[in-house]
Amino acid sequence: MNEMSLSTTPPGLSNYLHEIEAALSAAxxxxxxxxxxxxxxxxxxxxxxxxxLRPQLVLMACELCDGDTQAAMPAxxxxxxxxxxxxxxxxxxxxDDDDLRRxxxxxxxxxxxxxxxxxGDALQARAFEILAxxxxxxxxxxxxxxxxxRAVGAxxxxxxxxxxxxSEFQQCSLAExxxxxxxxxxxxxxxxxxxxxxxxxxxxxxxxxxDDYGDNLGLAFQVIDDLLDVSGSEDHxxxxxxxxxxxxxxxxxxxxxxESSQALAEKLIENASVSLGIFGDRAGPLRELALxxxxxxx
Amino acid sequence: MNEMSLSTTPPGLSNYLHEIEAALSAAxxxxxxxxxxxxxxxxxxxxxxxxxLRPQLVLMACELCDGDTQAAMPAxxxxxxxxxxxxxxxxxxxxDDDDLRRxxxxxxxxxxxxxxxxxGDALQARAFEILAxxxxxxxxxxxxxxxxxRAVGAxxxxxxxxxxxxSEFQQCSLAExxxxxxxxxxxxxxxxxxxxxxxxxxxxxxxxxxDDYGDNLGLAFQVIDDLLDVSGSEDHxxxxxxxxxxxxxxxxxxxxxxESSQALAEKLIENASVSLGIFGDRAGPLRELALxxxxxxx
Numbered sequence: 001m002n003e004m005s006l007s008t009t010p011p012g013l014s015n016y017l018h019e020i021e022a023a024l025s026a027a028x029x030x031x032x033x034x035x036x037x038x039x040x041x042x043x044x045x046x047x048x049x050x051x052x053l054r055p056q057l058v059l060m061a062c063e064l065c066d067g068d069t070q071a072a073m074p075a076x077x078x079x080x081x082x083x084x085x086x087x088x089x090x091x092x093x094x095x096d097d098d099d100l101r102r103x104x105x106x107x108x109x110x111x112x113x114x115x116x117x118x119x120g121d122a123l124q125a126r127a128f129e130i131l132a133x134x135x136x137x138x139x140x141x142x143x144x145x146x147x148x149x150r151a152v153g154a155x156x157x158x159x160x161x162x163x164x165x166x167s168e169f170q171q172c173s174l175a176e177x178x179x180x181x182x183x184x185x186x187x188x189x190x191x192x193x194x195x196x197x198x199x200x201x202x203x204x205x206x207x208x209x210x211d212d213y214g215d216n217l218g219l220a221f222q223v224i225d226d227l228l229d230v231s232g233s234e235d236h237x238x239x240x241x242x243x244x245x246x247x248x249x250x251x252x253x254x255x256x257x258x259e260s261s262q263a264l265a266e267k268l269i270e271n272a273s274v275s276l277g278i279f280g281d282r283a284g285p286l287r288e289l290a291l292x293x294x295x296x297x298x
Numbered sequence: 299m300n301e302m303s304l305s306t307t308p309p310g311l312s313n314y315l316h317e318i319e320a321a322l323s324a325a326x327x328x329x330x331x332x333x334x335x336x337x338x339x340x341x342x343x344x345x346x347x348x349x350x351l352r353p354q355l356v357l358m359a360c361e362l363c364d365g366d367t368q369a370a371m372p373a374x375x376x377x378x379x380x381x382x383x384x385x386x387x388x389x390x391x392x393x394d395d396d397d398l399r400r401x402x403x404x405x406x407x408x409x410x411x412x413x414x415x416x417x418g419d420a421l422q423a424r425a426f427e428i429l430a431x432x433x434x435x436x437x438x439x440x441x442x443x444x445x446x447x448r449a450v451g452a453x454x455x456x457x458x459x460x461x462x463x464x465s466e467f468q469q470c471s472l473a474e475x476x477x478x479x480x481x482x483x484x485x486x487x488x489x490x491x492x493x494x495x496x497x498x499x500x501x502x503x504x505x506x507x508x509d510d511y512g513d514n515l516g517l518a519f520q521v522i523d524d525l526l527d528v529s530g531s532e533d534h535x536x537x538x539x540x541x542x543x544x545x546x547x548x549x550x551x552x553x554x555x556x557e558s559s560q561a562l563a564e565k566l567i568e569n570a571s572v573s574l575g576i577f578g579d580r581a582g583p584l585r586e587l588a589l590x591x592x593x594x595x596x
Contacts, residue, residue, distance in 0.1 A: 021462050030339070030445050030452050030453050030457075031453060033453035033454070033481065034452040034453045034457050035457055035458055035460045035461045035464055037460065037464065038452055038456070038457060038460040039452065042452060085419075086419075089415055089416075089419060092412075092415060094410070094411035094412045094415060095415060112392070113392035113394045114393050114460075114462070114463050115586060117387055117390060117392060117393060117415065118387075118456050118459060118460050121383075121384075121387060121418070121419075121456050122420065122451050122452040122456040122457070124419065124422055124423070125422070125448075125450045125451035125452070125455075125456065126447065126451050126452065127447075128426045128443055128446075128447040129443075129444055129446075129447025129448050129451060130447075131443070132430075132441070132442075132443035132444035132447060133440075133444040133447075134442075137437075137440070138437040138439075138440035139435075139436040139437065139440075140376040141436075141440040142430045142431075142433075142436035142437075142439040142440045142443070143430070143436070144430075145426055145427075145429075145430035145439070145443045146427055146430035146431040148421075148426075148557075149423050149424065149425075149426050149427025149428075149430060149431075149541070152423045153420050153423035153424050153427060154328050154332040154333045154336055154337065154420040154423070154424065155328050155331035156331070157423075158416050158419050158420040158423065159328075159331055159332050159333055159336060159420070161416060162333045162335065162336040162412075162413070162416050163333045165412055166333055183331065196395065205299060250335070283346060286452045288398070
């Protein structure tokens with residue numbers, strides 16, 4: 001384990017990191033029918049250093065519901081592929097126009113816009129291919145594909161990004177901002193937990209508790225991300241800061257002020273933890289993960 | 299039935315057209331969580347007038363293998379959604395930079411580039427959602443999602459587009475050009491037939507025959523498309539012509555000349571028809587469809 005993973009990941013979470021990295025790397029090996037430049041750009045984007053929060057949510061939810069985490073690895077890979085594709089497309093000049101991501105040039109800066117567009121398209125396709133092929137039994141694979149498709153589609157992940165772009169330079173209410181982020185960030189957190197739980201054959205009560213946790217964690221993550229854009233350091237974040245205001249983005253600090261945003265983040269993290277009540281002490285790792293998300297803001 | 303569908307579709311094929319249109323329209327209705335502009339742009343792109351060749355391949359393959367075509371309709375919708383998304387992304391300025399498609403402004407001209415990027419992303423997600431949710435039994439749905447994911451991913455549809463872009467202004471051999479189009483056009487033809495046949499619980503022999511047919515038809519389609527870019531009329535095609543040469547695209551007429559390209563198209567159509575030998579006379583509609591593809595070039 002290298003220093004970076006020690007310093008950025010709480011001890012309970014790092015158990016899975018090496019396996020996740022190995023699985024991600026294996027998932028973007030292709031035969032000669034994949035053009036070299038496309039393969040390189042897919043690997044560059046998917047294997048960039050990252051916290052792998054979403055894959056960890058999959059595996060931790062699976063374990064919490066007494067499932068086999070190995071069986072959930074294809075879902076862990078799939079959600080990280082979706083996350084990586086959404087970053088690559090969001091960074092495009094016509095979208096958020098970012099040139100730095102995870103401390104490195106964004107995909108379209110390192111390669112080109114056409115390649116970045118295709119990288120996102122191919123990562124999305126690969127996510128569904130792996131989920132459909134490797135989750136067992138096939139009934140569960142079909143259910144996972146359906147849930148993932150919905151969570152990343154026009155009413156959720158993509159819809160949230162469209163609403164976010166439409167709201168630039170327009171005054172949002174707190175409720176409108178929350179609605180954007182429930183879709184743009186929360187939906188993928190939530191479905192990550194659901195896939196892991198479904199593979200563990202979780203009960204409806206367990207799924208409902210994880211949904212609550214995911215909703216609260218997703219919003220907390222976004223509030224903290226907005227706070228970091230105001231007060232973080234670029235070295236730490238690996239991306240340009242202060243861009244939200246420049247681009248006319250609605251943010252929690254802009255609407256609520258910094259102190260109230262910090263209080264909201266605390267409250268959401270607490271709510272996330274409370275949501276897991278039915279699991280008792282066994283939910284420790286997911287509670288730790290919520291605290292880890294909060295600590296990014298210190 | 300309107301004049302357009304009568305004049306552009308052979309009689310045997312039009313049986314399914316109304317049902318396909320209705321299913322496509324139903325598939326892009328969303329609740330209020332989908333931003334209006336995104337919904338409109340998805341409908342604009344998916345419901346533009348088109349021949350619906352790929353959905354018809356799904357349904358005809360299903361019928362030929364004694365399946366229930368109603369059961370294959372979700373797959374028919376899914377492949378047309380993939381086709382529509384790939385057109386929207388291919389038309390983007392950073393890709394093929396086209397401003398006219400099916401006789402109307404391309405999605406990014408009618409809306410904007412960010413919206414067009416998101417339309418493609420959301421159509422792809424929706425294709426997998428519908429396939430996973432509506433194909434029965436779920437084992438078959440999972441298999442369909444896996445095959446579709448592979449056919450539209452980094453080694454096939456997206457890989458072919460990447461290879462096509464990389465080959466601009468470079469001299470391709472005939473074999474290289476064929477390899478591009480087997481992926482870029484052929485893979486979606488082939489998987490359309492496979493999904494329909496799989497939903498009908500086809501035998502391996504039936505699947506292999508349909509694979510051969512799809513490979514030949516897909517290449518024939520591309521050869522004829524290249525010929526039309528040289529010799530067609532813009533009114534008929536609904537898109538700008540003569541752009542291939544301008545953009546340094548490798549085409550069959552450029553490599554083989556017009557006459558040899560026409561002969562190749564004839565040969566491929568004939569091969570497609572021969573591939574269906576095991577089905578006997580019952581393959582009539584698929585043979586008609588191949589002739590219809592050829593006749594576009596008259």
